[in-house]
Amino acid sequence: MMKSHFLSLPSELILACLVNLPSADLDSCLKCRNRLLRSIILNSVFLRYRRAQELAGVEENADRPLNLGISDRLACLRRREASWLTFAPRSRHTISTDFQTTGLYDLTSEIYFVGDTADPNTSLCTSLKYVYTSPGTEASQWHTINAGKPIVDFGTALEEHDLIAMVTYTLNGAKASIDVLLLNFSTGAPHPLAAQPTLHIHDVELNRGRPGVSLEIVGQNLALSLMYWNDESRDMDGLYLYNWKSGLAKIAALPINNTGLAFLTPDIIIVPNAAEATLDVLHIRPEDGEGADFLHAFHLPTLAGHTGVFSFQCRGAPNPCASISRPSRSPFLPRPSDSILIFALTIISLTSETEYTFVVPRARLARMLDLRNRELDDATGIDVDWEAWGPQCTRWLDATTLSTQYITATVGQRMVTIARNAPLVRAPIRVLDFNETNVQKQRANGLVEGPHAVVRVVEETTLDLEPFALPVVSLLPYVETTSKDLFDYDAVLINDENIIGARFGDRSVESLEVLHFG
Ligand SMILES: *[C@@H]1O[C@H](CO)[C@@H](O)[C@H](O)[C@H]1NC(C)=O
Ligand SMILES: *[C@@H]1O[C@H](CO)[C@@H](O)[C@H](O)[C@H]1NC(C)=O
Ligand SMILES: *[C@@H]1O[C@H](CO)[C@@H](O)[C@H](O)[C@H]1NC(C)=O
Ligand SMILES: *[C@@H]1O[C@H](CO)[C@@H](O)[C@H](O)[C@H]1NC(C)=O
Numbered sequence: 001m002m003k004s005h006f007l008s009l010p011s012e013l014i015l016a017c018l019v020n021l022p023s024a025d026l027d028s029c030l031k032c033r034n035r036l037l038r039s040i041i042l043n044s045v046f047l048r049y050r051r052a053q054e055l056a057g058v059e060e061n062a063d064r065p066l067n068l069g070i071s072d073r074l075a076c077l078r079r080r081e082a083s084w085l086t087f088a089p090r091s092r093h094t095i096s097t098d099f100q101t102t103g104l105y106d107l108t109s110e111i112y113f114v115g116d117t118a119d120p121n122t123s124l125c126t127s128l129k130y131v132y133t134s135p136g137t138e139a140s141q142w143h144t145i146n147a148g149k150p151i152v153d154f155g156t157a158l159e160e161h162d163l164i165a166m167v168t169y170t171l172n173g174a175k176a177s178i179d180v181l182l183l184n185f186s187t188g189a190p191h192p193l194a195a196q197p198t199l200h201i202h203d204v205e206l207n208r209g210r211p212g213v214s215l216e217i218v219g220q221n222l223a224l225s226l227m228y229w230n231d232e233s234r235d236m237d238g239l240y241l242y243n244w245k246s247g248l249a250k251i252a253a254l255p256i257n258n259t260g261l262a263f264l265t266p267d268i269i270i271v272p273n274a275a276e277a278t279l280d281v282l283h284i285r286p287e288d289g290e291g292a293d294f295l296h297a298f299h300l301p302t303l304a305g306h307t308g309v310f311s312f313q314c315r316g317a318p319n320p321c322a323s324i325s326r327p328s329r330s331p332f333l334p335r336p337s338d339s340i341l342i343f344a345l346t347i348i349s350l351t352s353e354t355e356y357t358f359v360v361p362r363a364r365l366a367r368m369l370d371l372r373n374r375e376l377d378d379a380t381g382i383d384v385d386w387e388a389w390g391p392q393c394t395r396w397l398d399a400t401t402l403s404t405q406y407i408t409a410t411v412g413q414r415m416v417t418i419a420r421n422a423p424l425v426r427a428p429i430r431v432l433d434f435n436e437t438n439v440q441k442q443r444a445n446g447l448v449e450g451p452h453a454v455v456r457v458v459e460e461t462t463l464d465l466e467p468f469a470l471p472v473v474s475l476l477p478y479v480e481t482t483s484k485d486l487f488d489y490d491a492v493l494i495n496d497e498n499i500i501g502a503r504f505g506d507r508s509v510e511s512l513e514v515l516h517f518g
Pocket of ligand 1: 055338
């Protein structure tokens with residue numbers, strides 16, 4: 001047999017080759033039981049740091065270099081992961097609001113947005129307020145971004161495009177004009193990459209009322225759904241897709257029955273469909289005007305008789321994105337493709353109205369897609385029965401006892417919850433981590449009771465949920481961290497570095513308490 005010359009190279013050269021390998025291949029190298037190879041791999045701080053990043057599902061933020069040696073960066077990352085796992089926040093601070101807020105809100109990887117005080121004549125705000133959540137020089141200071149027109153909702157793509165898009169409602173005689181204002185977030189001026197700073201969606205009669213809105217932006221795609229709930233006719237409702245850069249519509253409006261949408265990948269969107277009790281999946285073609293293809297309808301578990309899905313919302317953070325233009329300030333960024341989606345639905349029966357939440361890892365659902373569907377005229381395989389995807393791709397939670405006011409409760413693969421009645425009876429915060437590797441690690445450790453939290457694996461379950469014909473099986477396990485401290489928040493939110501507890505006053509956000517984990 002020929003002797004391999006690879007292992008007779010100097011160690012530095014062997015290492016230089018190994019650093020280019022994906023970690024699965026490094027695992028194979030470890031398994032081949034060559035002592036030299038093993039010691040090079042196990043002794044390299046660089047490889048350990050890379051492994052730790054992979055395990056944590058983060059990347060280093062190139063725009064905020066830590067200016068530390070590799071071993072200090074590794075220590076920094078391990079501290080961060082440990083403080084999340086053991087529920088040991090590194091600092092706390094409170095952000096108070098000295099203004100009356102409206103119901104609009106959003107939370108990005110570092111910024112909390114809320115609608116400014118409403119104009120009493122319209123009950124709509126014309127500007128948004130925002131605040132950086134992590135501790136730092138600008139923490140707790142509110143800033144304003146102004147639309148100059150009544151705002152019905154908004155969406156952002158700050159990291160990818162430094163873009164904030166506000167949906168405005170402007171009176172124009174007997175009608176109102178619905179527009180999307182595309183602003184550079186850093187300057188508040190029209191976005192330089194948008195050919196038209198304002199997308200005019202349509203004019204609508206005043207008696208149809210104001211629309212419910214969902215808006216998401218990824219890459220050049222802007223998806224907007226509008227529902228005029230007060231209008232019986234339903235003929236102004238629709239899902240709109242634009243290339244926000246060219247200002248051109250990608251499709252004519254598609255019929256929908258409820259708001260709520262999320263990007264699964266930069267060109268695939270999920271639209272929860274309450275009427276059909278499905279998650280509809282659309283593929284957006286790259287060229288303007290080429291349209292979109294209906295790929296799948298993933299069915300929810302079969303509903304029992306006399307029940308129906310009443311509302312159906314979803315969200316996932318961070319969004320998939322192609323590039324970063326406006327750097328975040330945190331040293332570690334979660335990898336977008338690994339993030340989970342959260343769905344919130346209300347199911348009504350003759351006697352009750354019950355809220356449910358379920359979680360879907362984006363990558364798992366993406367693996368279920370059959371992209372060939374778009375090439376078939378008479379596409380079969382569009383409908384996917386619950387049994388074929390649900391148990392392995394979802395985790396259901398009974399939300400009747402959870403606070404559900406804010407859907408901004410996930411980041412990366414983590415979700416945060418608190419009991420609905422926490423303002424009355426202080427309650428622990430729970431962090432659910434759906435990462436498979438973390439689940440395996442924790443399973444090996446069993447239940448761990450630390451000074452600040454109890455950590456355990458919650459295995460697969462079968463829930464007997466009343467509105468469904470059969471028990472709902474969720475095979476996805478998660479790591480649950482339950483804080484020992486008790487909190488009285490009305491709602492909890494989560495972003496890259498923080499858990500944020502919100503307290504509501506009289507229909508307004510009174511304060512945000514930031515637990516900073518890093
Ligand atoms: C989760 O686990 C997978 C492997 O199962 C890993 O590749 C990933 O980086 C982990 N972390 C996160 C947060 O996604
Ligand atoms: C509200 O309407 C009244 C009467 O039309 C007007 O005088 C007032 O300026 C309006 N307020 C605002 C804040 O626009
Ligand atoms: C937004 O404006 C800032 C400040 O002028 C600029 O640095 C940035 O490049 C702009 N963003 C984009 C995506 O054009
Ligand atoms: C909306 O709901 C109606 C009535 O239930 C149904 O006929 C229609 O197919 C639904 N539309 C979509 C896009 O699912």
